Amino acid sequence: MERRIKILNGFTAIVIVLFATMQCNWLYSRYRYTLHEYQDTLYNRVLNVIETGNELRRASVNDSILVVPNMKLSVNNATHRFEFEIYTINTRLYDIKDSLTFANLARIYESEHPAGIEKHTFVIDNSATESDVFDALERFRLDECVPIEIEPFNSLLRRNGMEIRNIELGHADSMMWHPIRTDNVSLRHKSLMVVYPYDIFEGEYIRIDCAVGLSPVIRQMADTLLLSLFLSVLLIGCFVAQIATIREQHRIESFRSNFVHAMIHELKRPIATLKMCVSYMGNEQLMQDVANRQTVIADSHLALDSLSAYFAKLRDLTFSRATEIPLNLSSFSLRDLLNICIGKLNPSNNKKVVVNLHPDTDITITADKIHLINIIDNLLENAVKYSREDVHIEIDYQEQDNDSIRISVKDNGLGISKSDSRHIFEKFYRSRAVIDKGIPGMGLGLTYVRMLVEAHRGTIRIESEQTSGSTFIIELPQ
Secondary structure: OHHHHHHHHHHHHHHHHHHHHHHHHHHHHHHHHHHHHHHHHHHHHHHHHHHHHHHHHHHOOOOOEEEEEEEEEEEEOOEEEEEEEEEEEEOOOOOOOOOOOHHHHHHHHHHHOOOOEEEEEEEEEOOOOHHHHHHHHHHHHHHHHOOOOHHHHHHHHHHOOOOEEEEEEEEOOOOOOOOEEEEEEOOOOEEEEEEEEEEOOOOEEEEEEEEOOHHHHHHHOHHHHHHHHHHHHHHHHHHHHHHHHHHHHHHHHHHHHHHHHHHHHHHHHHHHHHHHHHHHHOOHHHHOOHHHHHHHHHHHHHHHHHHHHHHHHHHHHOOOOHHHOOOOEEEEEHHHHHHHHHHHOOOOOOOEEEEEEEOOOOOEEEEEHHHHHHHHHHHHHHHHHOOOOEEEEEEEEEEOOOOEEEEEEEEOOOOOOHHHHOOOOOOOOOOHHHHHOOOOOOOOHHHHHHHHHHHOOOEEEEEEOOOOOEEEEEEEEO
């Protein structure tokens, strides 16, 4: 059973690790997908802002700059070639007197080269569609009339909630027909770089570097993350609960087995004594010896008392509260009771036990005699069980000023750590040190002692240090 539980624990741990790995991998894939979606949205927002900026530039165009283009298209063997000659006129520098036909502008430019008129020539070979070419012409016209500026675009982008790391103008070596997008998805610095050609013919572009924050991506994944976290916790919780249930069942089974063995061990000695006494009584010749007969009868009574005490212990442990335990109070000699308990002590053959009883004077105590015997018996048995070969036990009793009697049982045993001292009176609790040493027990003895003491409205506490023995102190009100 133990081996099967270990195998199941290992298998469950492997499954949890595999599930967690798979879940993390899925979440990372989902994160990359959501990040890509967000970058697509951000890219479109940047293009929309640029288009808005261009609209504002178009609205500010005036008549001081004129653009007069002339285009020639030649087709040869399924290839096409666009040739543009474009004149730009700054009317603030050149006073127009003739009509603005392309022929007049060409004649004036070639003959006079006046200030205020510039000529631009562009040749496009099979690299763009006709609509692209005319769009490039429009951008050239707009840039000539209203040159682009960084600050208005920067303000528009930030006004739309975008975090701009850098924005700058640049010049390409060749014509750039479409915006270029670069995604940086590194863990430390996520960004989106957009290069937009605002003047295609002259290779002029604006480069915008946008920071991609983690928060928007996480917000978009919030439902997925919460559901995944809930299901993961639920599944892992089920696995852990399953293992805990199996371990608890194994623990209960172990307690049951130990309880049965302990009960057999406890019952074996008085039953053996009774069998011996019954056999002795069946011999008429031995029964004629009065002294031996009295000894056999006394041993029989002692064995029956042990059985009664043991069954009373089992009964008392079933009570949920100490106050439910019935008491049969009487007054008797405490010293005589302690001597009876010492006389009943039956250590194993490999242990030498010395018990010292203090003081020599006697006092009368009012308590349930059977229960008090059970209390002292348990403490003495524990003192022997959890000690080395040479056992020294000191029993002390005295009357207190607060009308109570104090009884202490001190041993030179293994001692109890401070962490274990807080739990030793709990039902079924056994310290790891005791379990590792293979000392038998169920963890019920001190629970029973505490219940009986509390049934008398008394208190019990322990003073102990590991390897230095323990002292149990009982105070019973009178």
